[in-house]
Every structure is written in C-alpha cells, then in structure tokens.
Amino acid sequence: MSRGSRLRIVLAIFFVCLLATPVLLKKRSAAARQTEQQESFDPQASLARHGFYLQEVSHAAGIDFIHQAPVLDAKLAHIMPQVASMGASVSVVDFDRDGWPDLYVTNSAVGSQNHLYRNMHDGTFKDVAAEMGVADVNQEGTGVSMGAVWGDYDNDGYEDMFLIKWGRPELFHNEQGHGFRRVSDGASLPPWINANTAVWFDYDGDGLLDLFVGGYYPENVDLWHLANTRMMPDSFEYAKNGGRKYLFHNLGNGRFEEVSAKVGIDSRRWALASGAADLRETGHPDLFVANDYGVSELYRNDGKRFHEVGESAGVGFSPKSGMNVAFGDVFNQGKLSIYVSNISEDGVLIQGNNLWVPKEGTSGDGMKYENLARDMGVELGGWSFGAQFGDLNNDGTLDLFLTNGYVSLDKRRNYWYDFAKVAGGNSAIIGDAKDWPSMEGRSLSGYQQKHVWLNDGAGKFVDVAQMAGVKDTEDGRSVAMADLWNRGVLDVIVANQRGRLLLYKNSVTPENHWVGLDLEGTKSNRSAIGAQVTVRWNGQEQMQQVAGGSGFASENDRRLHFGLGRSSVIEEVVIHWPSGRIQSLKNVGIDQICKVKEPS
Amino acid sequence: MSAPATMHPTVPTAQDTWARRLFTMENRFIPPIFITVILLVGHFSFGILESWKKTLLAIGCSLATELILGRTMTGKWPHLASAYISGISVGILLRSPALWPYALCAVIAITSKYVLRVKNRHIWNPSNFGICVMLFFAAESVTTLSIQWGNSLWAMLVIWSLGSVILWRLKRFHICAAYVASFFAFALLRAWIIGDPWQSEISPITGPEYQLFIFFMITDPKTTVRSVRGQVLVAFLVAAVEMLLRLDQSIYASLYALFLVGPSALLVEMWRHSRRSPLVNSNATAMLTGDLPRP
Numbered sequence: 001m002s003r004g005s006r007l008r009i010v011l012a013i014f015f016v017c018l019l020a021t022p023v024l025l026k027k028r029s030a031a032a033r034q035t036e037q038q039e040s041f042d043p044q045a046s047l048a049r050h051g052f053y054l055q056e057v058s059h060a061a062g063i064d065f066i067h068q069a070p071v072l073d074a075k076l077a078h079i080m081p082q083v084a085s086m087g088a089s090v091s092v093v094d095f096d097r098d099g100w101p102d103l104y105v106t107n108s109a110v111g112s113q114n115h116l117y118r119n120m121h122d123g124t125f126k127d128v129a130a131e132m133g134v135a136d137v138n139q140e141g142t143g144v145s146m147g148a149v150w151g152d153y154d155n156d157g158y159e160d161m162f163l164i165k166w167g168r169p170e171l172f173h174n175e176q177g178h179g180f181r182r183v184s185d186g187a188s189l190p191p192w193i194n195a196n197t198a199v200w201f202d203y204d205g206d207g208l209l210d211l212f213v214g215g216y217y218p219e220n221v222d223l224w225h226l227a228n229t230r231m232m233p234d235s236f237e238y239a240k241n242g243g244r245k246y247l248f249h250n251l252g253n254g255r256f257e258e259v260s261a262k263v264g265i266d267s268r269r270w271a272l273a274s275g276a277a278d279l280r281e282t283g284h285p286d287l288f289v290a291n292d293y294g295v296s297e298l299y300r301n302d303g304k305r306f307h308e309v310g311e312s313a314g315v316g317f318s319p320k321s322g323m324n325v326a327f328g329d330v331f332n333q334g335k336l337s338i339y340v341s342n343i344s345e346d347g348v349l350i351q352g353n354n355l356w357v358p359k360e361g362t363s364g365d366g367m368k369y370e371n372l373a374r375d376m377g378v379e380l381g382g383w384s385f386g387a388q389f390g391d392l393n394n395d396g397t398l399d400l401f402l403t404n405g406y407v408s409l410d411k412r413r414n415y416w417y418d419f420a421k422v423a424g425g426n427s428a429i430i431g432d433a434k435d436w437p438s439m440e441g442r443s444l445s446g447y448q449q450k451h452v453w454l455n456d457g458a459g460k461f462v463d464v465a466q467m468a469g470v471k472d473t474e475d476g477r478s479v480a481m482a483d484l485w486n487r488g489v490l491d492v493i494v495a496n497q498r499g500r501l502l503l504y505k506n507s508v509t510p511e512n513h514w515v516g517l518d519l520e521g522t523k524s525n526r527s528a529i530g531a532q533v534t535v536r537w538n539g540q541e542q543m544q545q546v547a548g549g550s551g552f553a554s555e556n557d558r559r560l561h562f563g564l565g566r567s568s569v570i571e572e573v574v575i576h577w578p579s580g581r582i583q584s585l586k587n588v589g590i591d592q593i594c595k596v597k598e599p600s
Numbered sequence: 601m602s603a604p605a606t607m608h609p610t611v612p613t614a615q616d617t618w619a620r621r622l623f624t625m626e627n628r629f630i631p632p633i634f635i636t637v638i639l640l641v642g643h644f645s646f647g648i649l650e651s652w653k654k655t656l657l658a659i660g661c662s663l664a665t666e667l668i669l670g671r672t673m674t675g676k677w678p679h680l681a682s683a684y685i686s687g688i689s690v691g692i693l694l695r696s697p698a699l700w701p702y703a704l705c706a707v708i709a710i711t712s713k714y715v716l717r718v719k720n721r722h723i724w725n726p727s728n729f730g731i732c733v734m735l736f737f738a739a740e741s742v743t744t745l746s747i748q749w750g751n752s753l754w755a756m757l758v759i760w761s762l763g764s765v766i767l768w769r770l771k772r773f774h775i776c777a778a779y780v781a782s783f784f785a786f787a788l789l790r791a792w793i794i795g796d797p798w799q800s801e802i803s804p805i806t807g808p809e810y811q812l813f814i815f816f817m818i819t820d821p822k823t824t825v826r827s828v829r830g831q832v833l834v835a836f837l838v839a840a841v842e843m844l845l846r847l848d849q850s851i852y853a854s855l856y857a858l859f860l861v862g863p864s865a866l867l868v869e870m871w872r873h874s875r876r877s878p879l880v881n882s883n884a885t886a887m888l889t890g891d892l893p894r895p
Contacts, residue, residue: 007673015715018708022701022738029740318651347739348851352697374697417849418800425803426756435799 039466046468051393054469054504062124065501068109070144073226078438081407088495089147089478089553093159096177101482101557106145112138133180143167147553151200151209155526166194187256200548201276201285202525208250209525214271215243229434234427237319239293242270264306269294273552275325285530290322290340314369320351324552328389328398329543341384348416352379377461383445386479386552390490394512394563397455403476408446415442447473474499482557488514513564516593522600523579530578538567628681654702655691661706662687669714689727696742705730723863725823732859763815772819778832782839825869834865
C-alpha cells in the first residue's frame with residue numbers, strides 16, 4: 001500500500017471520528033436530560049439526598065388564582081399570544097406588619113381583579129384586595145397590571161405599592177395596614193407607561209426611597225387602541241425603539257420629580273427587568289437593567305449621576321433577550337453576581353442565560369464581569385423568565401430557582417419557524433406587527449421543565465427540579481421567595497401567564513440551621529432597601545442585600561434568610577446600612593428571625 | 601465558503617498608483633478582504649460577534665487544519681485564503697455559547713475538502729458542509745446567525761452593493777442575481793400558498809445570513825459548476841429546493857438546499873463531462889476519498 005493510500009485511510013478515519021463527535025455528545029446530553037426528566041418526585045429521597053423537597057400547596061392554602069392575559073387591539077389578534085405574553089406576577093409584602101408575609105398577585109385582562117392574599121398564620125391565605133382597595137386596578141382605559149414593587153416611600157412603617165402597568169402607573173399609599181389610598185396624581189406620575197419592571201432604591205442616600213421604572217413598549221402606544229401596527233421592536237437584537245426610562249426622585253411629602261435625563265439615564269431599549277445593588281462597595285446602589293432585544297445596561301452610581309458602563313464592564317456586549325435580574329453571592333465571597341435570563345431553544349436560538357460573576361482582581365470602577373453560567377451549569381433554561389437566588393436547603397449556599405416557557409398552546413405545532421423567519425429580517429419588516437405570520441394556536445417554547453439548581457458550594461449548580469417536586473410545565477413568569485409560615489425555610493411562589501399561581505411549600509432537613517434578619521432603617525429608608533448583610537459562621541461568610549424588587553416583575557420577602565448548614569454558631573453579622581453606618585452584631589442566635597433596627 | 605478561482609495577477613508598473621494596484625489585485629485576495637470588512641464593520645457597528653475568542657478559534661482551527669492537511673496530503677504549503685474564509689464564516693455564522701462547536705465545525709469544514717472529493721474536486725462548500733453537520737448533529741448546542749446586524753437599511757444596501765460589485769468583477773454576479781430573483785419569486789409563491797404576509801417570506805433575505813450565503817457560499821467557484829448557464833440553473837434549483845424546505849418549515853432551508861443541490865449539480869456535471877471525454881476520465885475514480893490535489 002502506497003504512502004498516499006495510507007494517508008487517505010488515516011484521513012478518512014479521522015473524518016469519521018470528527019463527524020461522530022457531535023453525535024456522541026448529543027447522545028450523552030440526551031441521556032442526561034432523559035434521566036433528569038424521568039426522575040420521579042420522591043420526598044424522602046430528595047430530603048436525604050438534597051436536604052429539601054417542595055410541594056405545590058396553593059389549593060390547600062386557599063389560593064386558586066388563574067391569571068388572565070391581556071387582550072389587546074384586534075390588529076394584533078394574529079399574534080396575540082406572543083404580544084400579550086406578560087403580566088403574571090407575584091410580590092411578597094407584609095402589608096399589615098403582623099410578621100407574616102402576604103402576597104400580591106397581578107391579573108392582566110381588562111376588568112380583571114388583582115389579589116392581595118393576607119397570610120392567615122394557619123397555612124392559608126385570604127384575598128383581601130377588594131377591601132383594601134387594590135383589586136379593581138385594571139379598569140377599561142387605564143391599562144392592565146404587569147407587576148408590583150413595594151417600598152415604604154414615606155417612612156411611616158408601612159410598605160406602599162407601585163403598580164407596574166401597561167397603562168396608567170399607580171402609586172398606592174398604605175394606610176397603616178388597613179387599606180390603600182391611590183396617590184398617583186399627587187406623586188406626579190406620567191399618564192401612561194408600558195412598563196414591565198420597576199425597582200425601589202435610594203439612589204442619592206437621602207433616606208427616601210426613589211423609584212426606577214423601565215419602559216418596554218413606547219409610552220405613546222396604547223396597546224388597546226393602536227394607531228398603526230408599527231409598534232414591534234425594530235430589531236431582534238439591537239432595538240432602541242422601546243419605552244423610555246424614568247427615575248422618580250423622592251422629594252418627600254409624597255411628591256416625586258422625574259430626573260432620569262438629569263442623572264444620566266437615557267435609554268429606549270426594551271427593559272424587562274431591573275435591580276439595584278451596591279456592586280462596588282461605594283455606598284451607592286448601582287442599577288442593572290436587563291433588556292429584551294438588546295444588550296443589558298449597567299448604570300454606575302456616583303451618588304449624584306449614573307454612568308452606563310455595561311460594555312466596558314463586560315455585561316453589555318452580546319445582545320440577547322434579558323428577562324431577569326437577580327443578585328446573589330454565589331461563591332460566599334461577599335461579592336454579588338448577577339443572573340440574567342435569556343432564550344435557549346434547541347436548534348433555533350441558543351442565547352444561554354448569563355451568570356455575571358465579578359472578575360478576580362477587579363474592583364471599584366474597574367470592576368469587570370465574566371459569564372460563568374456555562375461553567376457553573378445554569379446556562380440553558382429554555383425560554384427563561386423569572387429567577388431568584390435563595391438557600392433552599394439551608395446548607396449555607398445560594399441556590400437558584402428558574403421558571404420558563406413562553407407560549408404553551410398546541411403541543412404538536414410550534415411557531416418557531418415563522419418567528420425566526422421574521423426576527424432575522426430588516427427593521428421595516430420585524431417592526432410591523434402586520435408582517436408577522438399568524439400564530440394560529442401554535443406554541444412557542446411551551447410546556448418547559450422548570451429548573452431548581454442546587455449550589456454545591458464548589459462552583460457547580462445541579463438541577464434537582466424533578467426529584468425535588470417541581471414538575472409543572474406552565475408558562476412561568478415571576479418567581480418570589482419567602483419564609484411564608486415562619487418555619488425557617490424558603491418557600492417559592494411562581495406566577496404563570498394564563499396559568500395558576502403556584503405555592504411550593506418547602507421542607508428542609510432539620511439538621512441544617514438558619515437565621516432570618518428583619519431590618520428596619522432609621523436614618524436609612526425604613527424598608528432598609530439597599531442594606532447589605534454579611535453573616536459569618538464556621539469560617540464562611542455570605543452577603544445578601546435587602547431589595548426593592550428583583551427577578552422578573554417580583555419582589556422577595558423583605559426579610560433576609562441565611563442557611564447555616566450544620567453550624568449552630570454565628571460568629572458575626574455585619575450590616576452595611578444605606579446611610580453608611582456599619583453595624584456589627586455578635587451572639588446572634590440561630591433558627592430564629594432577628595429584628596434589627598438601625599442604630600440612630 | 602472557499603476561495604475564488606485564481607486569475608492572472610496584474611504585474612504592477614512604476615506608473616501604478618496604490619489605488620490601481622488595489623483594484624487590480626489578485627482576485628483570490630478580494631473575498632477574504634471583503635469578508636473581513638463585513639466582519640469588522642458588523643462587529644464594531646453592531647457587535648455581531650459573541651466574542652473574538654470564538655471567531656479567532658474558528659479561524660485558527662481552520663488555518664491550522666488547512667496547513668497540516670495541505671502539507672501532509674499534497675506535500676506543499678497550501679494557499680490559506682480559502683481556509684481563512686471558511687474559518688471566518690464559521691466564526692460569524694455559527695452561534696453557540698460553547699467554544700468547542702467553533703473548533704469542531706472549522707476542522708470538519710476543512711477536512712471535508714480533503715476527504716469528500718470526486719475526480720480531484722471537493723464537492724461540498726466547506727463551511728456549508730461543516731455548519732450543516734453541526735446543525736444536523738449538534739442542534740442542542742448550536743444555531744446559526746439568524747438575526748439582524750442592527751436595523752439600518754443603508755448598511756444592508758452598502759453590503760449588497762459592494763458585494764455585487766465584487767461578484768461582478770469576479771464574473772459571478774449572474775449566480776447572485778439568479779438566486780436572488782428566484783428567491784423573491786418563490787417567496788411570493790410561498791406567501792400565496794400558505795397565506796402569510798409576503799413581507800414575512802422575503803424577510804430572511806434581508807438579514808445578514810443571506811448576505812454571507814450569497815456572497816461566499818453559492819458563488820464559491822470551487823464548488824459550483826463551470827458553465828454560466830449551469831451556474832444560473834443551479835442557483836435557481838437551490839432556491840427551488842429551499843422553497844420546498846421552507847414549506848416544511850425548515851429554519852435553515854437555504855443552507856440545507858445548497859448542501860443538497862451543490863454536490864448533486866457537480867456530480868451531474870462530472871458525469872456529463874465524462875460521457876463527452878471518456879479518455880480524460882478513464883483514470884478518475886468516483887470515490888469519496890478520491891484523488892487529492894497534486895503536489
């Protein structure tokens with residue numbers, strides 16, 4: 001055999017091996033997925049193996065809520081499931097200050113009622129929205145609800161509510177827990193915003209909560225009375241024709257001044273989620289905005305002005321479909337990482353979710369981020385929406401709950417081909433709803449499995465959703481976490497578009513300990529939003545912050561929950577209050593919720 | 601995507617200006633320069649690349665494979681223009697959060713040139729082959745570029761105009777024109793058949809994937825038939841098969857259509873040629889691992 005023939009044979013074998021590589025990888029990946037999906041819910045096995053399990057108890061808890069989606073202008077009828085695909089949300093608030101978390105749930109059809117579920121302390125909830133005056137907020141001509149965020153803007157001790165709408169935004173003042181009074185007009189809110197995100201935070205450190213609101217559709221679009229159909233994004237990845245952004249500076253006495261342009265926030269990207277946190281240890285909360293159809297934006301706050309540094313910080317380079325902002329100290333190093341959800345659909349669009357982790361050796365204004373979602377196993381989550389960090393098994397590391405699924409209609413037919421066809425086209429086509437093919441009852445990334453990623457503390461997250469009891473495949477939007485029944489565990493609440501509100505009651509192995517911290521500001525805003533708490537135990541430490549909104553259209557319990565693993569001693573709790581005061585607490589007991597008031 | 605046919609370079613004279621030298625440069629350098637310009641303009645205007653790392657990995661793997669295989673199989677150092685275009689095309693067209701698909705796709709693309717040969721010609725466009733293999737076998741890990749580069753009409757017109765001029769100069773504009781005309785005709789036919797807006801049917805061709813597809817894949821001289829009439833017919837057939845695939849809701853219809861039609865057309869041409877010139881082809885072997893380029 002000649003040398004040439006031998007070479008050709010070797011080359012042919014090499015080529016076959018190359019072709020076989022993706023096939024083998026696919027088989028391995030498919031086998032892993034099948035194993036995950038076939039895992040059956042076994043509470044005792046999950047408890048023994050993962051230290052917790054979840055049970056869906058909404059009906060038993062007296063909640064039988066089904067979300068109603070908006071029905072927009074008839075010109076959008078052919079793509080209605082796609083454009084009317086948001087509005088289901090849940091936020092946690094103790095509105096009556098009885099020490100038990102309550103739930104506010106939004107509805108999104110004109111004339112539908114929002115629900116305020118009061119915690120009855122016995123495992124059940126009762127809807128008191130109507131008597132409290134926050135139910136009938138989706139009236140004809142005023143738009144419909146998309147979410148709610150809570151903050152005590154007048155420091156009277158009771159959490160007030162900003163209602164995020166496609167329509168007339170509303171601010172409700174909490175009347176000492178006995179009802180709510182609409183104060184939108186006095187607060188100088190604009191007549192119409194098509195928003196999906198808002199966050200309370202004290203950007204200038206004056207002790208009064210300010211409010212950021214991120215527009216999605218432009219504010220001059222009335223989705224129920226369209227002048228024309230050119231209201232879609234003009235690009236799938238570079239759209240800048242969305243709604244404007246608002247920063248309402250709290251002037252006190254219930255008045256607000258819109259200062260976004262004055263402080264350097266000027267964007268018309270399509271915002272879907274936002275969060276505020278002091279990411280650089282400057283004492284000033286920075287603002288992170290996840291945008292649909294484009295890059296994320298990171299606004300650094302110097303105390304007076306904001307500077308958009310997304311690209312230089314590494315988080316604003318690749319345009320994706322940002323739908324979530326959640327902060328978490330995933331490595332127990334006292335630094336917050338940022339989880340942004342995007343879209344992944346096999347064979348069509350693999351954006352991958354982002355876990356932005358501060359780069360080693362960078363800090364302050366030079367802080368940069370790298371995406372470790374793939375390395376840590378939290379990258380692929382389908383058409384992802386809301387996600388929250390929380391220690392679900394009290395082992396001392398933050399886990400991640402992700403919900404997903406866009407439009408679940410006909411299981412056998414999907415809209416992806418038509419979606420991809422138009423999404424890749426020029427702005428003249430993608431930007432006009434009439435150019436989009438009719439959905440005709442087809443699904444678009446529907447019926448997706450949720451993800452419950454357990455942090456192993458060594459740099460990996462493992463999906464245990466099926467075994468732990470999360471088997472629903474509804475179109476998830478908003479996720480919130482709270483210790484609903486003061487048992488020392490984090491329960492999970494999920495709001496689904498056109499679907500049920502799900503309550504996942506958590507059961508955690510009693511061997512793991514915990515501590516809850518309920519903060520109240522004095523010089524700082526009374527909600528203590530922006531306070532960063534570091535708990536040190538057994539040579540470890542974890543930092544969490546009090547947030548005025550996080551995830552997608554949601555808000556967690558104001559109280560912070562730390563798992564401690566087997567450790568029964570807390571070495572120290574350090575609180576960085578928004579006022580700048582640093583408070584150190586020793587001898588904090590475990591397995592209890594500690595109330596902490598900012599020293600005056 | 602592969603390098604264009606080599607034409608005789610013009611010998612510069614003392615009177616030549618740099619501009620004249622530029623416009624008379626050897627044709628094989630024009631497509632690499634053009635695709636590099638597209639990459640740089642697209643990236644610095646709109647950030648089309650997820651990361652330089654991935655694109656450079658694809659280019660690096662492509663060049664390294666070409667050097668190794670070219671030297672090993674032919675005994676000569678190969679010209680790298682073709683491999684550069686293949687690498688850069690993989691870097692732009694492939695989308696994956698992982699690094700390995702870029703490397704694997706580039707290596708498969710270049711290796712296919714040396715393995716899948718009939719009568720001393722490779723029959724698949726290398727990057728078309730590599731990307732289709734990845735889409736067939738690694739759909740959970742990769743997709744292709746299917747979104748816009750910004751939303752500017754003028755940017756699209758500039759790329760189309762520049763590309764058309766270059767193809768005209770390379771005497772391949774008729775392929776581009778035949779394909780585009782066929783695509784539009786079939787798009788209107790599809791819209792009529794399925795009842796969707798005609799704008800949604802022409803939408804794909806207004807995106808960047810098609811610019812790369814047209815300027816660097818279907819016009820690739822190494823993997824197209826030789827007669828002008830044949831080239832026009834093949835372009836039409838690619839659009840026709842694409843239409844059938846689109847009726848079946850295949851997202852990557854254009855890539856798959858070329859994957860099917862391109863090699864088939866070449867085989868038919870070879871068969872017809874062998875019937876006309878039996879002596880010339882008596883030594884040829886029609887095997888996948890046929891003759892390699894002569895040293």
